[in-house]
Amino acid sequence: MKQPKIEQTTKPLESLEDKLPLVLEVIPGQASEGLVDIYDVGTYAGVSVNQLVQNSLKKDWSLEDQQILGDINYQLSEGKILYKGQEVQSNIMDYAVKETTAEGEDYLYVRLKVIKPQEGGLQ
Amino acid sequence: MKELLESDNFYAKSGFLYLPLKLDSEIKTDLEHELKPESLIARFKSLDFLSRDEPETNELFLEKNGQTFVKGINILSLIETYESLEPRDYEKKRTSLLKKYSFNPETKVHIDSALETIVFEVMPYFIKTNKGLERKRIDKKGIIDLINEKEIIPQEYFSKAEKLYDLSSLRNKIEALEKDDLQLKLPKEEIISPNKFRTWFDKTLESFILSKEIDFLKSELDERSELAKNNKQYLATILYLKDKASLEIEGFGFYEQGDGYMVYKHTGPYALKDFDGKIYRFEDCKVGMKVADDHIYSPAVLNNYKHPFLEYSRSNQTICLGHAKIPREFSKKNLIKAFEIGLGVILQGYTNERNFGGYNRLDGRVHHGDARETFYEYKILRTDPQIISGELEITNDFIQ
Numbered sequence: 154m155k156q157p158k159i160e161q162t163t164k165p166l167e168s169l170e171d172k173l174p175l176v177l178e179v180i181p182g183q184a185s186e187g188l189v190d191i192y193d194v195g196t197y198a199g200v201s202v203n204q205l206v207q208n209s210l211k212k213d214w215s216l217e218d219q220q221i222l223g224d225i226n227y228q229l230s231e232g233k234i235l236y237k238g239q240e241v242q243s244n245i246m247d248y249a250v251k252e253t254t255a256e257g258e259d260y261l262y263v264r265l266k267v268i269k270p271q272e273g274g275l276q
Numbered sequence: 277m278k279e280l281l282e283s284d285n286f287y288a289k290s291g292f293l294y295l296p297l298k299l300d301s302e303i304k305t306d307l308e309h310e311l312k313p314e315s316l317i318a319r320f321k322s323l324d325f326l327s328r329d330e331p332e333t334n335e336l337f338l339e340k341n342g343q344t345f346v347k348g349i350n351i352l353s354l355i356e357t358y359e360s361l362e363p364r365d366y367e368k369k370r371t372s373l374l375k376k377y378s379f380n381p382e383t384k385v386h387i388d389s390a391l392e393t394i395v396f397e398v399m400p401y402f403i404k405t406n407k408g409l410e411r412k413r414i415d416k417k418g419i420i421d422l423i424n425e426k427e428i429i430p431q432e433y434f435s436k437a438e439k440l441y442d443l444s445s446l447r448n449k450i451e452a453l454e455k456d457d458l459q460l461k462l463p464k465e466e467i468i469s470p471n472k473f474r475t476w477f478d479k480t481l482e483s484f485i486l487s488k489e490i491d492f493l494k495s496e497l498d499e500r501s502e503l504a505k506n507n508k509q510y511l512a513t514i515l516y517l518k519d520k521a522s523l524e525i526e527g528f529g530f531y532e533q534g535d536g537y538m539v540y541k542h543t544g545p546y547a548l549k550d551f552d553g554k555i556y557r558f559e560d561c562k563v564g565m566k567v568a569d570d571h572i573y574s575p576a577v578l579n580n581y582k583h584p585f586l587e588y589s590r591s592n593q594t595i596c597l598g599h600a601k602i603p604r605e606f607s608k609k610n611l612i613k614a615f616e617i618g619l620g621v622i623l624q625g626y627t628n629e630r631n632f633g634g635y636n637r638l639d640g641r642v643h644h645g646d647a648r649e650t651f652y653e654y655k656i657l658r659t660d661p662q663i664i665s666g667e668l669e670i671t672n673d674f675i676q
Contacts, residue, residue: 183619185404186413221413237666238673271620273585274598274633
């Protein structure tokens with residue numbers, strides 16, 4: 154599949170939440186790929202990021218995805234949900250970018266990391 | 277064991293060797309009645325050496341040709357435990373048998389399981405290849421495709437793979453061996469001389485060793501049949517990787533080091549925030565750990581590097597992990613966990629202002645040990661174009 158186009162837009166994305174589906178990816182720790190969940194238009198507007206993540210984790214995932222789900226739950230215990238190193242706040246649209254599939258379909262994409270901070274130091 | 281086999285006559289019955297009850301002839305005459313099996317059983321019962329419910333026909337003792345025999349050794353256990361009892365003799369016999377039946381030591385497909393775990397199980401966790409809506413961890417086939425895109429695998433590895441796929445020679449070998457009667461037969465019930473027993477023992481041990489070799493060949497056949505389910509490209513690729521002993525894809529890689537592998541992951545450039553909000557830009561580093569003899573060693577930064585959790589500015593420094601415990605036994609799960617800890621400390625571990633336990637604080641206010649590294653030259657502004665564009669992530673931006 155071709156790399157999706159990422160639109161650099163100054164248009165507020167909030168205006169798109171009633172028009173585009175949302176793809177939420179939750180990545181455990183230092184992994185490169187996470188659990189990908191798709192929210193249809195009208196199912197994510199007004200829902201907090203934390204709630205959206207929790208909703209995604211509760212879904213019935215395939216055996217393969219359950220492995221990733223296990224990694225996420227491990228990180229989430231005493232962990233934080235981060236977007237670019239910052240703990241996420243309430244509005245999902247603050248983290249969304251517009252992407253387009255190879256077939257030309259637009260969607261909003263949010264990539265979050267779940268990290269159990271590993272404090273370094275001398276023992 | 278040898279002494280046993282070279283001693284007196286035995287009596288063989290129902291899978292047991294009965295040993296002669298040896299007594300001085302005078303005592304024997306005096307105790308003739310006492311040594312009758314039924315008397316011995318009664319005596320043993322009175323001494324509570326035997327349960328009182330034990331039947332009188334108990335075969336603990338037998339009388340044959342005027343001699344009393346005591347139930348001694350399970351005959352098959354002698355065969356089954358011979359490898360542990362007489363390891364040198366067992367190995368000598370085994371080697372000579374393998375030679376006799378022309379077993380090729382190359383029969384075994386030596387696929388390095390640690391290498392397979394690193395490449396096909398751990399690597400997919402760390403590399404990102406899927407784009408668009410399809411964001412799933414890459415599978416074995418995907419890894420093979422990636423390696424084949426990156427490396428030109430010489431034809432000889434495909435020829436080797438072809439040979440290993442040829443299961444017929446292995447099947448023929450098993451069939452030929454199975455034609456021999458390898459059933460372990462017990463000696464018939466009789467008094468048996470040491471020589472006769474030795475002959476029986478050697479032949480039975482030979483059958484036992486061959487049966488074990490057949491089991492090995494069968495498991496080898498199963499393994500190869502399993503490999504044959506994958507395509508030849510898969511087999512050629514892993515044979516190639518084993519010889520090449522190094523690979524790097526998407527920032528994750530390994531190379532052979534001594535008796536094991538050094539497995540590493542690049543962090544890529546990143547930034548850290550100090551407790552006063554100032555930002556420091558760090559170049560890419562290679563966080564790696566050695567895996568050898570099923571053991572995972574402590575994570576280190578392999579390249580010349582300085583960081584709050586490294587003591588000096590140099591290469592191959594073990595990361596200061598705080599209280600985190602690295603799981604030491606090598607497995608996919610443990611190696612990923614060890615990477616999570618090592619990478620996590622480098623990228624997100626700078627969090628504790630009050631009890632900073634690293635070697636060098638970014639602002640230079642605290643040093644531990646002999647460390648005196650500073651990071652002034654790494655300072656950048658939060659408005660740095662790389663930060664603004666998202667190209668550079670402040671990986672611990674969550675600290676207050």
